Amino acid sequence: MSDRMPSAAIAPLRPFSRVSPLRLWALAAHTFTQILRMKTLYFLIVFALILIVFGYVMPPPPAGSDLSSFGGEQELRLLKSVSLGAMSWFTAILAIAGTAMLLPRDVDDRTLYTILCKPVPRFEYLLGKLGGVILLLALSLLVMDLACCAVLHLKQSSLAAQEIRFWENRGELTPERTTQINDLYHRYGLNWNFQSAVLGVFLQAIVLAALSLLISTFATSTLFTIMAGLALLIIGQGQELARDYIFKDLLGTTATAQHIIAVTLALLLPDLRQFNVIDEVVAGTTIPAWFLWRMTGIAILYLAFYQILSWFVFSDKEL
Amino acid sequence: MTDATPAISIKNLTKVFRTPTVRKHFVTAVTNLSLEVASGQIYGLIGPNGSGKSTTMKVLLGLLKPTSGSAAIFGRDSSRVDSRNDVGFLPENPYFYKHLTGAETLAFYGKLCGLQGAVLRERIAEMLALVDLEHARDRRLGGYSKGMLQRIGLAQALIHHPRLVVLDEPTAGVDPAGSRKIRDLVLDLKSRGISVILSSHLLEQVQEICDRVGIVFRGRMVKEGPLHDLIAVEDQTEIVLQHATPALLARIQQLVAAEAAEITTEAGQARLAASVVRIGQPRTTLETLFLQATQGDDRGETPATLTPTTGGPSHE
Numbered sequence: 001m002s003d004r005m006p007s008a009a010i011a012p013l014r015p016f017s018r019v020s021p022l023r024l025w026a027l028a029a030h031t032f033t034q035i036l037r038m039k040t041l042y043f044l045i046v047f048a049l050i051l052i053v054f055g056y057v058m059p060p061p062p063a064g065s066d067l068s069s070f071g072g073e074q075e076l077r078l079l080k081s082v083s084l085g086a087m088s089w090f091t092a093i094l095a096i097a098g099t100a101m102l103l104p105r106d107v108d109d110r111t112l113y114t115i116l117c118k119p120v121p122r123f124e125y126l127l128g129k130l131g132g133v134i135l136l137l138a139l140s141l142l143v144m145d146l147a148c149c150a151v152l153h154l155k156q157s158s159l160a161a162q163e164i165r166f167w168e169n170r171g172e173l174t175p176e177r178t179t180q181i182n183d184l185y186h187r188y189g190l191n192w193n194f195q196s197a198v199l200g201v202f203l204q205a206i207v208l209a210a211l212s213l214l215i216s217t218f219a220t221s222t223l224f225t226i227m228a229g230l231a232l233l234i235i236g237q238g239q240e241l242a243r244d245y246i247f248k249d250l251l252g253t254t255a256t257a258q259h260i261i262a263v264t265l266a267l268l269l270p271d272l273r274q275f276n277v278i279d280e281v282v283a284g285t286t287i288p289a290w291f292l293w294r295m296t297g298i299a300i301l302y303l304a305f306y307q308i309l310s311w312f313v314f315s316d317k318e319l
Numbered sequence: 320m321t322d323a324t325p326a327i328s329i330k331n332l333t334k335v336f337r338t339p340t341v342r343k344h345f346v347t348a349v350t351n352l353s354l355e356v357a358s359g360q361i362y363g364l365i366g367p368n369g370s371g372k373s374t375t376m377k378v379l380l381g382l383l384k385p386t387s388g389s390a391a392i393f394g395r396d397s398s399r400v401d402s403r404n405d406v407g408f409l410p411e412n413p414y415f416y417k418h419l420t421g422a423e424t425l426a427f428y429g430k431l432c433g434l435q436g437a438v439l440r441e442r443i444a445e446m447l448a449l450v451d452l453e454h455a456r457d458r459r460l461g462g463y464s465k466g467m468l469q470r471i472g473l474a475q476a477l478i479h480h481p482r483l484v485v486l487d488e489p490t491a492g493v494d495p496a497g498s499r500k501i502r503d504l505v506l507d508l509k510s511r512g513i514s515v516i517l518s519s520h521l522l523e524q525v526q527e528i529c530d531r532v533g534i535v536f537r538g539r540m541v542k543e544g545p546l547h548d549l550i551a552v553e554d555q556t557e558i559v560l561q562h563a564t565p566a567l568l569a570r571i572q573q574l575v576a577a578e579a580a581e582i583t584t585e586a587g588q589a590r591l592a593a594s595v596v597r598i599g600q601p602r603t604t605l606e607t608l609f610l611q612a613t614q615g616d617d618r619g620e621t622p623a624t625l626t627p628t629t630g631g632p633s634h635e
């Protein structure tokens with residue numbers, strides 16, 4: 001029977017690598033299409049509508065007699081504030097809701113069996129999932145960013161042109177005034193500083209995605225993951241009461257038990273205010289480079305922390 | 320056997336599930352189960368619903384952790400990721416990503432196994448041809464029938480040239496012709512030196528292709544050994560005739576009856592008279608064995624009178 005066949009036909013053992021970029025990429029790319037198929041693109045359409053409403057449907061500025069009454073800068077500020085705010089909320093919700101469904105869906109459909117029975121370490125699976133989410137967030141943010149930039153640019157040039165024409169008509173246009181007008185609109189309009197705020201929005205979103213993935217490794221329902229994620233988003237964005245309670249009152253106490261709780265909470269509840277520079281950018285304050293680096297570093301630390309925790313929970317999970 | 324390391328070695332495996340109820344409630348799915356599959360063998364795992372076949376396979380693939388005991392693939396413990404390098408798995412009622420096409424599905428799993436580029440493309444074409452799904456390569460799995468899903472599942476299990484294939488009910492939901500094709504495929508794997516363990520409720524097929532069979536009942540291995548030893552019924556002889564005419568059959572029956580009459584008239588009845596049990600197409604006896612083995616009490620003991628004498632080693 002079985003010894004009829006020589007085992008020479010058996011393929012030699014393939015080398016196995018603990019970390020494989022190919023596998024990671026396959027998992028991430030697949031996760032990307034998976035979230036894309038959850039109709040997440042509707043988010044972008046809603047975003048575009050908001051942009052159009054605030055960019056064009058808003059009433060034109062009243063023609064005043066002097067520069068300060070023009071209100072052009074106000075309009076740019078409003079547009080920026082609204083679009084960055086919308087970007088921030090959309091990517092945050094996309095990060096939480098999109099990630100929350102990934103694991104439960106694979107478990108329910110039992111597609112997870114077919115993946116984990118391949119030589120795929122569980123850590124890599126989680127990393128691949130997160131990678132796919134990050135990819136999707138980056139791309140949707142890029143689209144939103146480009147749309148914002150285009151609208152801002154158009155708005156800014158038309159406002160500047162309008163004002164220059166105004167002074168021209170009054171015969172009071174001097175080269176200094178032209179420079180002044182252009183500088184002003186540049187400061188409140190499109191500039192690199194705007195991208196600092198977008199970076200903050202991105203970092204906030206990926207931290208939330210990692211957190212949502214962590215919750216989904218032990219949560220019993222997707223709804224719970226989403227609700228918990230949203231709660232953490234609201235707390236993290238600085239509902240003053242909650243934050244003050246945790247970070248000032250609890251951390252400040254001398255009782256060790258409370259102190260430990262506070263430290264744990266501080267680690268588990270990301271302080272999302274660190275990524276929020278929207279107000280500063282809208283006000284026209286330039287964000288220094290060191291601050292951006294710090295922000296990025298903090299986000300990476302959170303990401304690593306959440307991934308390791310997720311792996312801890314997931315590696316022991318019975319499927 | 321040139322390769323001494325067994326393809327599968329499961330030792331004293333016990334798996335207890337903790338069900339998430341208020342009171343502590345445990346379900347013992349597998350109890351002290353041991354089995355070994357030699358390299359190049361086809362092993363059939365049979366047993367009634369809920370007897371622990373799938374659980375055993377999931378432990379083997381590291382999807383579940385054993386409560387006690389161990390499982391190893393080619394000598395590597397199942398808890399190690401690299402043990403999965405050598406094994407392809409078709410889960411029961413496989414379900415894949417609906418939005419992917421057949422070719423995309425194979426590409427995805429191929430990449431997870433480290434295949435890429437031209438090698439991967441070639442392998443995908445090869446696998447699609449093997450399971451006869453070339454016509455559906457660019458159709459989404461959402462539109463696949465149950466049998467097609469089963470076949471794409473088989474293809475994904477084989478994509479990385481595994482030395483061992485674990486098939487959990489490979490023919491469930493597949494029509495007779497397709498089922499036969501899968502059977503041929505398994506035999507083909509064997510001829511290429513690939514070891515196979517499969518579970519199935521189609522005992523006839525198990526009997527046809529397996530070298531060794533294990534019958535599990537309520538989580539315990541109740542009968543295990545080489546198929547031929549297990550199903551041999553020593554006091555019966557089967558005559559299989561081709562192109563037999565009704566007249567010939569009648570004469571055979573007459574012969575048997577004549578001998579029986581002879582013995583009964585001998586009065587003493589020192590030996591039993593032969594009798595025609597049935598004449599017809601050969602029927603599975605594994606089925607009989609299965610029913611016997613799985614009708615006992617919890618300990619899986621079968622009535623002694625029904626146990627066929629076996630020559631092979633038997634666990635428990």
Ligand SMILES: Nc1ncnc2c1ncn2[C@@H]1O[C@H](COP(=O)(O)OP(=O)(O)OP(=O)(O)O)[C@@H](O)[C@H]1O
Binds near residue numbers: 319372375
């Ligand atoms: N995740 C789980 N949690 C609790 N109990 C489980 C779990 N998985 C399986 N079981 C139980 O373990 C036992 C064995 O199940 P298993 O799926 O291994 O049976 P099986 O032999 O594959 O049956 P079938 O022929 O129906 O596929 C059953 O009683 C089942 O209810």
Ligand SMILES: [Mg+2]
Binds near residue numbers: 372374411487
């Ligand atoms: Mg089963």
